[in-house]
Amino acid sequence: MQITLQTLSTTLNYAKIELSSYLASLSIPSLELEKIDISIKTDKNITKVKDELLDDAFKIDIANGKGEIIGNNDRSSLLAVYHFLYRIGxxxxxxxxxxxxxxxxxxxxxxxxxxxxxxxxxxRGICIEGxxxxxxxxxxxxxxxKLGYNCFFSQFKLPFTFMERWYKHQNNPHLKPEEFSLDTAAEYTEKIFKEIKKRDMLLHTVGHGWTANAAGFPALGWDTQSTDGEADxxxxAMINGKIExxxxxxxxxxLCYSNKKVIDKLADLVLDYAIxxxxxxxVHFWLADAFNNICECENCENESLSDQYVTILxxxxxxxxxxxxxxxxxxLLYQELLWPPIRExxxxxxxxxxxxxxxSRTFEESYPEDTENKAIPEFKKNHISLPVNIEENLNFLFAWQKKFNEDSFVYDYPLGRAHYGDFGYYHISKILFNDIMKLPALGLNGYISCQELRCFSPNSLPNYVMGYALSGLCNDFxxxxTDYYRGFYGAFYEEAMAYLKELSSLSHPDYFNNKGDRVSKPINAxxxxxxxxLNGFLPTLDxxxxxxxxxxxxxxxxxxxxxxxxxVKALIKLSSGDFNRAKELxxxxxxxIQENELKFxxxxxxxxxxxxxxNYTGFKSI
Known part of the structure; x- marks a missing residue:
């Protein structure tokens, strides 16, 4: 087998190793394998794209194991290798x-x-949660x-909290907590970034934490902290006359975003990080991860948060x-920042x-076919409500696009919370697919999913659909x-598919995500x-x-x-109002699930x- 590279780079060499390894796993006789002759190249001129470093394209021309794979950048060449492997089965x-x-x-x-x-x-990416x-x-x-994704978002300067949750085995007293430190997190983060760059993937970082850092806090997650020490x-922000x-x-x-020291401190932090x-x-620059806590001091009182945000940007x-x-x-267009700036x-x-x-959107439905551009509600400082239905959310996007109509993407949450309420994963996958199909009409250039990385029970259909839909390779849902179910479940895939579709048809993602009343006769039914x-599927499992x-x-x-x-037994009691029995169940x-975690x-x-x-569905409050 001869896999050659036009030029040597870490990513192209990795593409060569991957292609060689997968082809060697086939049942082709050794003497025939030796006849394979494929060249992996990069050529930014293979097609016209807006930015050859950020936008991906490829050309594959292989016949009987001989030919070439050409990407317009190193990442695209690797993507093309996986695409070729997908096409051959x-x-x-x-x-x-x-x-x-x-x-x-x-x-x-x-x-x-x-x-x-x-x-x-x-x-086309995924952001770590969970x-x-x-x-x-x-x-x-x-x-x-392998699915066509091209970027990964690690969140915070170090994704410490997401790893600490696992190593400390939070929410699972049946596993012994392990040692995990900031030094370990930094070491692991370096390994993660190295693997991302080995594939020439686009790396997104930070987002949360800038405001806390500016005030002297480490900002490793969402923990409560004391103002003792070096915090400023x-x-x-001053709220109701209090600064805390x-x-x-x-x-x-x-923070108080009219304070020049705050503005310069935030900008210096971003500069230092970028260097x-x-x-x-x-690098994502976001403000605080909570709403209705904007500064009301005399200098901020008549300023919109978005105008102050743009000033800092x-x-x-x-x-x-x-x-x-x-x-x-x-x-970020999020919470108060959904309202566009007035003057800046x-x-x-x-x-x-x-x-x-x-x-705050619903996941019971996808983006509509036709969206009417309506006025957004009046902004009321520290008294806003977040939009729920799709049309309300999109109206904020349209208002911003009148101010900024350049590169953009949606950062969405179907696999962050709501997916747990879709027991078959078919519904949430269809929502994802339909949303992605609507992105061009909404003027959005992609999708990053804020999600758990272990969200494959009952299966991985949502992420599978997301990757290939964003790549333009999943057009007939x-x-x-059906091809996915056949591969995942084998000879009995039709039974699994029918069962999971039926579960989805009866599921309520929004209920699980704390939307609507906790007691509901229709949902209970x-x-x-x-x-x-569930009980009717047991004979099929046998x-x-x-x-x-x-x-x-x-x-x-x-x-x-x-x-x-x-x-579901617990949910039946919760939705009927029998809270004591719901808590027991x-x-x-x-x-x-705690006792079985290591197995799965x-x-x-x-x-x-x-x-x-x-915290969302309602079992804590009972």
């Missing part, structure tokens, strides 16, 4: 290596493909380009430009990327999904029906097991059935499922 179902499907290919004639492709969206080990994160980074409380941390959480606390983290392609751009830094800055504008728009984050569906087809994916489906049986459910660790984030169930 490989399937990369989850980040777990053992879940890959190797096709039955025994002749070089099958190694044939002629295709050119331009990826329709610049931004609880993850280093191995979980590295496996995700390895998996992502004079930077805090907002509910004790630095990450959630806004010392040149591998970061996109312009100062950041000045400092980066003075130091010849080309770092992209991502600014970004002076160097090419520096910036707009990120629309409709965190039903056909694509659906939960009762779900319990019947049939598959007796047939010898009980793969790890069917074992996962059986585990999913078992824990849903417990959870929820405890039984939590204990069950790559697939289910026990920390996050319990966290959402208690």
């Amino acid at each position: 490989f399937r990369f179902l989850t980040p777990v290596k053992e879940d890959e499907i190797i096709p039955e290919i025994s002749s070089l004639q099958r190694l044939t493909l002629s295709e050119s492709h331009i990826y329709p969206f610049r931004h 609880a993850s080990s280093l191995e979980n994160i590295l496996a995700t980074v390895e998996w992502m380009p 409380s004079s930077f805090f 941390l907002f509910h004790g959480v630095p990450t959630n606390t806004n 010392n983290n040149r591998e970061a392609d996109y 312009n100062r950041i751009d000045e400092k980066l430009s003075e130091n010849d830094l080309t770092t992209h800055i991502v600014f 504008k970004l002076r160097n728009p090419n520096r910036f990327t707009l990120m629309f984050a409709p965190i 039903e056909t694509f999904v 659906d939960f009762i029906c779900i319990l019947e569906v 049939k598959v097991k007796s047939s010898g087809g009980f793969t790890v994916h069917w074992e996962l489906l059986a585990f999913h059935n078992s824990y849903l049986n417990r959870l 929820f405890t039984d459910f939590a204990t069950f 660790q790559p697939y289910l984030d026990v920390y996050r499922l319990i966290d959402i169930s208690t």
Whole structure:
């Protein structure tokens, strides 16, 4: 086998290793394998794109194992390798290596493909949430380009809190907490960034924490902290005449953004970070992660937060430009920042990327076919309500686009909370697909999913659909999904597919995500029906097991059935108003998934499922 490189680079060499390894796993005789002759190249001129470093395209011309793979940058060449493997029958179902499907290919004639492709969206990524080990994160980074993703967002300066949750085994008293320090987090983060850059993926960083850092806090997560020590409380926003941390959480606390010292401190922090983290392609600059806590001092009283935000963004751009830094800055449409600025504008728009984050949206429905551009509600400082329905959320985006119509993407949350309420994962996958299909009409250039990295129970369909839809390779949802189920569940895939679709049809993602009343007769009736569906599927599980087809994916489906049986019983009581019994049943459910976490660790984030169930669904308050 001869796999050659036009030029040597870390990413192209990795692409060569990957292609050689996967082709060697086929059933092609050794003498035939030796006839394979494929060249991997980069050529920025293979097609016209807006930015050859940020936008991806490739050309594949291979016949009978001979030919070339050309990307317009190193990342695109690697993506093209995986695309070729997908077209000849490989399937990369989850980040777990053992879940890959190797096709039955025994002749070089099958190694044939002629295709050119331009990826329709610049931004195709995942942002870390939940609880993850280093191995979980590295496996995700390895998996992502196989599905066409091109960027990873680590959040905070160090993704400390997301790893600490796992190593300390928060929300699971059945596992012994492990040692985990800032030094360990820094070491692991360096390894993660190295693997991202080995694949030439675009690296997004920070977002949360700038305001806390400016006031002297480390900002590693959302923990409450004391103002003792080196913290500068004079930077805090004044609210109702008081200057203090907002509910004790630095990450959630806004500052006095009319204070020139605050503006310069924030800009200097971003500059320092960009200088010392040149591998970061996109640095996110966000304000506090809570709303209705904006400064009311006499200098801020009549200022809009978005105008103050743009002032700070312009100062950041000045400092980066003075130091010849080309770092992209991502600014956020979120909470009060959904309202566009009144008088200020970004002076160097090419520096910036707009990120629309409709965190309060419903996931019962997708973006509409036709959206009417309506006026947004009046802004009332420290008395806002967040929009819920899709149209309300989009009206804020449209208002901002009148001020800034450059590069942008949506940062959305279907796999952050709401997915736990879709018990079959079919509904949330369809929402994802439909949302992505609507992005061009909304003027958005991609999608980054804020999500758990272990969200594959009952399966990985949502992330699978997301990756290929953003890549322009999943255009017929039903056909694509059927192919996925066939690969994931094998000979009995039709039974699994029908069962999961029925679960989805009765599910209520918004209810799980704390939207609507906790006591509801219609929802209660659906939960009762779900319990019947779960019990009705048990004979199918027995049939598959007796047939010898009980793969790890069917074992996962059986585990999913078992824990849903417990959870749904608790939900039936919760939605009927029997809170005491609901609490007892929820405890039984939590204990069950805690005791089984290690067995299904790559697939289910026990920390996050319990966290959402208690803090959003309502089991904590009972």
